[in-house]
Amino acid sequence: MKRLLWYLHFFSTIKVLAFSYSRLPFTDSPPSIRQYACADYYTKENSLIIFGGNQGSDINFNDVWEFNLTANLWNSLTPISTTYPNPRMFHGCWIDDDNSMLYIFGGRSNSGPLNDLWRYDLVNLQWKQIDQKGDIPSARSAFAWTKYKDSDGNLKLVSFAGFLKDEYTNELYIYDVPSSTWTKKPAGTQLPPVSYISH
Numbered sequence: 439m440k441r442l443l444w445y446l447h448f449f450s451t452i453k454v455l456a457f458s459y460s461r462l463p464f465t466d467s468p469p470s471i472r473q474y475a476c477a478d479y480y481t482k483e484n485s486l487i488i489f490g491g492n493q494g495s496d497i498n499f500n501d502v503w504e505f506n507l508t509a510n511l512w513n514s515l516t517p518i519s520t521t522y523p524n525p526r527m528f529h530g531c532w533i534d535d536d537n538s539m540l541y542i543f544g545g546r547s548n549s550g551p552l553n554d555l556w557r558y559d560l561v562n563l564q565w566k567q568i569d570q571k572g573d574i575p576s577a578r579s580a581f582a583w584t585k586y587k588d589s590d591g592n593l594k595l596v597s598f599a600g601f602l603k604d605e606y607t608n609e610l611y612i613y614d615v616p617s618s619t620w621t622k623k624p625a626g627t628q629l630p631p632v633s634y635i636s637h
């Protein structure tokens with residue numbers, strides 16, 4: 439039994455070591471040319487994280503890149519995990535600085551609009567699809583996205599407006615990160631009456 443535990447410990451240590459050596463050094467090589475990617479600022483590392491985008495016609499991306507603003511260099515954050523989000527464009531992305539996570543939601547793949555939510559561990563380079571709860575937004579792309587912390591310090595991801603399967607929308611959704619729950623804000627009369635895309 440003791441020996442078994444030792445083996446388990448040994449192999450999990452090797453795994454951790456393997457992960458910590460997986461980051462490639464920063465280089466001068468930028469990501470390939472693209473449009474409709476997303477980016478968010480990674481405060482802890484003073485860097486920008488970029489995900490996905492489109493290179494014209496049907497070529498979409500699902501790669502993650504980091505631009506180090508201190509060194510002015512690019513780094514490809516190639517995942518170790520065997521699952522990862524489909525290539526897409528017009529999606530949203532948000533950095534959770536406290537937990538070194540990148541969240542990505544929705545967007546458009548070659549087969550249409552999406553509403554899947556994924557989390558990328560920026561330290562261990564692992565993707566994980568998230569079980570979303572609450573008022574899950576329908577599939578959409580080209581929404582405006584931002585984030586904030588509420589008065590309790592909970593990180594919130596915001597999605598506003600955009601394009602659904604074949605119509606524009608002015609819906610406002612807020613995702614609470616700690617509880618994995620979406621809330622749709624009431625439309626009321628105060629929201630803009632017209633829908634917009636690509637803010």
Ligand SMILES: *[C@@H]1O[C@H](CO)[C@@H](O)[C@H](O)[C@H]1NC(C)=O
Pocket residue numbers: 483485506507508509
């Ligand atoms: C960014 O570059 C600086 C200066 O070379 C370096 O000290 C820092 O570790 C780099 N950041 C990351 C995330 O590697």
